[in-house]
Amino acid sequence: MPHHPFPDDLIQAQRDWYTTYRQLADTAGSGTQTTVLRRRLVRLSVRITAHPFWTTLPGSAPAARMELKKMTWTEGP
Numbered sequence: 001m002p003h004h005p006f007p008d009d010l011i012q013a014q015r016d017w018y019t020t021y022r023q024l025a026d027t028a029g030s031g032t033q034t035t036v037l038r039r040r041l042v043r044l045s046v047r048i049t050a051h052p053f054w055t056t057l058p059g060s061a062p063a064a065r066m067e068l069k070k071m072t073w074t075e076g077p
Contacts, residue, residue: 003067004057004067006053006064007051010048010051010053010068011068011071013044013047014048014068014069016044017044017045017048017072020037020041021041024041
């Protein structure tokens, strides 16, 4: 059970980031697909890091960020 009450859209964005990251790793060197996946990672990274939720955690945002990463990484495919 997560210590922080992460919003559903933030959890989904982090899951999408890991899914895209795994796809990029699987298709390394595939030209156009690589570019599309990298751009998606950048968009998702911005969505995650700029999410308003982080402003509600003064002083504990780094720990919460790691908690979100751990929680969504272990849910992988």
